[in-house]
Amino acid sequence: MNDDEPLVRWQWIADHAAELADYTAVHLRLGLLPVLFGLIISVPLGILCHRLRRLYPPVLTVANILYSIPSLALFMIFVRYTGLTEQTVMIPLTLYTLSVLVPNVVDGLASVPEPVRLAATAMGFGTVRRVVQVELPIAVPVVIAGVRVAAVSSISLVAVGQLIGQGGLGYYITRGLQLDFPTPIVTAMVLIMLLALTTDALLVLAQRLLTPWSRSKVTAA
């Protein structure tokens, strides 16, 4: 890199604003859909693990092993089946969320006080109704804590997908390296972090709206 090249050329950002917005939208999709899919898998799986305790350790072990596999390697393994597509990025990212979401669903359900569970049963709730109407709502704060972690790391991992041509804002990172020009790299990083932190803040807000009863407790803690 040229020594007098500044870290950020503001003019470049202005010139590419529209394009940046497009890539930002793609990045959000690639980052957040896996979290949604992860939740769709983790909630029933977590309920199952909560009810069948023996199932939990093996499920957790598998999720942890999946999480430990570097994204680049996992992308490559899926390229064979799904090609250089968005799915190839989103499937591994979905698998990564499981190592956070499944334990948080299980812990969330475990956080339901025993008297509440018993009271619900005594009032005549069937198992399914009890889980859906009583236990899951109480588990929401813990589950959302997991969703926050999953969403933030998923958004930041999307960029690696650029190595198979599907990296959202990651495009500017490889572009910057090829051009030996830091502005796109810095811009992409800042945008990715902003996306992650904004998502995180929105999730905190969502939790407050979803669980008004836990608000006083949250501020007390």
Added chain:
Amino acid sequence: MIRFDAVSKNYPNGTTAVDDLSLELAEGGITVLVGPSGCGKTTTLRMINRMVEPTTGTVSLRGRDIREVNAPELRRGIGYVIQHAGLFPHRTVLDNIATVPLLLGWSRKKARARAAELLELVGLPAEMAKRYPNQLSGGQQQRVGVARALGADPPVLLMDEPFSAVDPIVRAELQAEFIRLQKELHKTIVFVTHDIDEAIKLGNNIAVFRTGGRLAQFDTPERLLTSPADEFVADFVGHDRGIRRLSFVKAAEVPLREGPVLSATSPVAEARAVKEPWVLVVDDARRPLGWAPVAELPDSGTLVDVQLAPLGHTFSLVGDSARAALDSALLSPARLAVGVDADGAVVGAADVHEITGSPGGGDR
């Protein structure tokens, strides 16, 4: 032994936990600090081992200002037991008990041997040594907590609501065990509780605190029941204190009269001649058999043939208190308490008025 001189503890937010406390705790006894929550009893306790430092005033132990002693060193010489035992979950029961000896630099072998001794002393089987705290019941954890506090055989023991987290049956067990232990060990014990019954049961002396950290009364349990210093103490001690103070009067002090006592071989006519509604029937050795209702006696025969009403229970002149005598009077159909000697032979009887009018019973 332990002396508080004009000790106060104020917090920056303006609350006063302890207000101008002066108190001297005798050596070798159990002093109970009792009071409602927020009365400063725990703060007072924690000032003795410098877990809390007083704002003003001095605390001294055996005549020495405790601020002169390095805090960890001071604490190693004072046993400390807390509500949920506060055991170290990552250490086995044996290593928990060996904590203080190890801190004092004993060899591992010697510390473990000492710990094994203590395990036995607090009534736990030796096979518990290898277990971890979360594998024990609440009562067992509390015993381990006591054993840990006794690790280096400290002369002073501080106990902060040690038995309040367990159920009433286990609590009664632990209290009895505690009394037994103290008879053996003669420690100087400072014991915090919010339960006045526990205080009266365990304490040689009781300090009652009121909200705001002021000492309301420092006295023996008996004096606390008979002459509470003020309305607050009277109220805190409870409305049944009149009955409870009888616990401190020996049954031997209850004035007995001969009472309507007849042998089972006596003829019925003799019972009628007594002119009492009930007659106590005894065997050859004067052991009580039961009460005979005079109005329902048959016309002839002896008392052996009579259907007797149950005795309720008698009270012993050698072991019992006036409270047992009162209970015995209330349960007997004749409303008379029957006092027996060590052999179980009837000495005499007393009614409720006579019992409560006995030397320790009346208002003084």
Added chain:
Amino acid sequence: MNDFLNQIQLVGDWLTSSSQWHGDEGIPRRLLEHLTYSGLSLLFAALIGLTFGLLVGHTGRGAFAVASVANLARAIPTFGLVVLVVTLAGLSSTPVLIALVALAVPPILINTFEGVRGVDPATRDAARGVGMTGWEVLTRVEVPMALPLILLGLRVAAIQVVATATVAAYPGLGGLGRFIVDGLSRNDYELVIGGSTVVVVLALVVQAVFTALRRVVVSPGLRAAATKS
């Protein structure tokens, strides 16, 4: 399914061909590079993360700063950071190592902090009450009780570092990622999938090492309370 077997066959062929096990481009050389980057950065990150995590956890001062740093750090795109460092400082291992350390510190820091902070106040009170000094409370009670979380932090950091060291091949560094990146640019799928397999195996070994470590160093008395991972 058939395709899956083909893939295994492919990997098998690649792994067993003798050229993979010799020379500058061989697996041993790349593995050594990878382990050196990962090991060194994890070591430095542990020194920094453990020191500050224990300090903040023990004293309780600076908790907010630790939480904020950890939160912010999770949002940093690791790929971007490595590429940026290479763009700014050129292709040498020291700047990349620094970036790896920076990425590995937060999970160690926050988990160590939370592990120490999470020690039951009654246990800490008892530790002081039996006469432990601050140092003794830290080393004999807080650290052993925080070990499950400390190990979790180290494991997450190790996984992070191994993964990012793989990506570091893209801007031109060595390590196991080279097989994947070179394979991609040469359209040599055998090389890509072979390299990926070695990376996966390394990740599994890391995971297994931490599982074993946990069995050895975490007190059985904490196991029941420490299923969270």
